[in-house]
Amino acid sequence: MSEEELRIGVYVCHCGGNISDYVDVKKVVEAIKGEPGVVVAKDVMFACSDSSQNEIINDVKEHNLNRVVVASCSPKLHELTFRETVKRAGLNPYLYYHANIREHVSWAHTDTREGATEKAIRHVRAAIAYVRNAKPLEPIRQKTMHAVLVIGGGIAGLRAALDLSRTGLNVYLVERSPFLGGRTPQLYRVYPDGRRGADIVKDLVSELIRRDNVAIYTNAEIKSFSGYIGNFEVEVEIKPRYIKVPYDEIKEKIKELPDEIPDEFNYGLTKRKVIYYPYEGAFPRIPVLDLDHCSDVETIKELLGDAVDLEQKPETVKLKVGAVIVATGFDPYEPKEGEFGYGRQGVVTLPQLHRLMDLGNGELKLNGREIRDVAFVYCVGSRQKKSSEEEEVNEYCSRYCCNAAMYISSLLMEQGIRTYHIFRDIRTYGRHERMYDEVSRKGGIFIKYNEDEPPEIEEEGDKLLLKVKDLLTAGEQLEIPVDLVVLVTGMVPRKTPELDELLRISRGRDRFYVEVHPKLRPVETAIGGIFIAGACQAPRDICETLSSASAAASKAATVTLRDVIELEPFKAEVDPNICDLSKKCIEICPYEAIEIKNYEGIGEKAWVNKAKCMGCGACVAVCPTEAIQLNGLTNEQIRAMIEAAGKEVII
């Protein structure tokens, strides 16, 4: 290969103006034309279009090109696209480099065409230097585990698990709380067909538990996590329930226990017992003893006899899976004390309203009192403005809340309850606009408030008085007596620091998990083989959550249904002829991928186990003799790129 004449094709993309409006692409082509080995140098309108890809393929054949550079958008978008193009042209796909001249150049330097053009030239020169020193590489082929781990047993996790199970893959569903279902069973009724959240979950669960390729672990957490796409190793710790029999068998006995702990299922509106079974139909049917809150173990033992077993210990199971779906969901925003009157009697959140209605079998009562007038205050905990750089606020719109509040309002209005809607903007997008229309027609009263002058809520007798300046009537100050104020709270991402640490997937600016690309790779994380679904990624309603769960399941299946997966060959490799056995690489490698091996005729030297090497390059930096280098990014390539990019640019 080293003797082969280099014949490089370089393609500089306009991106339809995204690049060429700020970078003089013609000048870039002109500047690199004369670089040694460059045979073809062109500017193209859209390098990623079929016609441009075919042009590259034709050029490779016609001009016997053996290296290709495309300078266009971020490699996150199209590096893989062009590696495939090069492969289709009959070249090794790793004889390609992707220069980023859009995100790193044109979009960042819209203020100086000359400066942007110079920087683009440097980036393309570095790319040419890379391919000049590139060697063909073969992807590493690994057997894939035909199994998927789903983290989170809410509606997203249930949907994903069911979809995956139907493909024939083995599925492990791990839920941290003692029961499946997540937040959905807490919903009284949901749009459009008015079904109870608990019933929707029951349908999914009853199908899931019938399938013999699904293992469900509740009251369980991920304890360790290692490996890579196709081959992850996971340890799951299952905490004891301390109860051995189904709820129905001990139901009557449990009733004798006092209500003493705020019931999280009802958002603290009611109290529960230390033996806990949140709602009728919850799965598993076995209740759980909340030992942390149990002050009197002896009474429990006396009461339940053999049904309780305090000797139960946590169990650990070890799983091997090819892919992971993270569906850890959200928490409802919890207003601060005093925020829109929160903490006062009669001020509840939207999730609490669902519980109140469910507990009253559809009738809305508060402490036994009938409710005639309800005010909904919108955008609580969403669309917040920063008062300082450091302040952590929710700048996003939680998007589900307007629709959810409209739907439950229409149910209330059917009972003759008057509803007031104190809003900043109503965003009943898509078909939900019909709900808005319905509530308006039924007589819902809409009052627009200014975010700088939020409504005030005061107590007046046994009612609440809501004071608000109505922007729609030229700032008239209104005082509305109501029985109940509902704070329409948004979603915040569930905090899971231990899990984040183990999986190392990133969160975005709004603290939700972030996908690789919202349009091109919407359910993938930067870690290959780990996918995200549902409200852990963004505020979502149930429909959107289910779509993303099915999408994530399909993506996970494309990895795990294959027998063999091809991994990128960017692994460390030792040249035993140069290795002086300093062992520095062995000490620094976080994956224990480097061992000492006896090379025939050379003796004992360092050796990289490529199945374990993750390709971080930490070993490269410490090797005294440069014996260990990274395939696909050798020290020679890095030096060549530095040298090429540092050269003077004359334009």
Next chain:
Amino acid sequence: MNEGGSEPLILVFSTNTISDPGIDFTGLMHLHYPTRTVIVRLPCSSMVRPQFVLYALTHGFDGVFIAADGPDCPYLAAACVDITSQRMAEAQNLLKENGIKPERLAMAGICSVCAEPFVRSIKAFYDRIKDLGKVEIGEV
């Protein structure tokens, strides 16, 4: 000609999964920073061999900026900060031994959405290097 005599040239080492997307995000937000910044991506900032830094500063660059992963590093997690800092200290010693000011090397953790922090730190670094002027062997 754009070789503005006193304008420095900076080499930025970014990382594939964290800081390179962070610099992408900076572009996506159309935030401006000096153009004389060349970005070379590596898998992880722990790969920066001290000799690479010296190589850059003797081959046309006046400063090297490591856009590190910080504790989010998908390879080394929290250890990434310590390991990269060690390489950085070694690189600064190497620069001193070769008569180059160690301040020409800097590191900052740049997360995948750290657009403003990137702009802030690269601008500050650029200004610092501009004050130092062009690299001269024997400047220390």
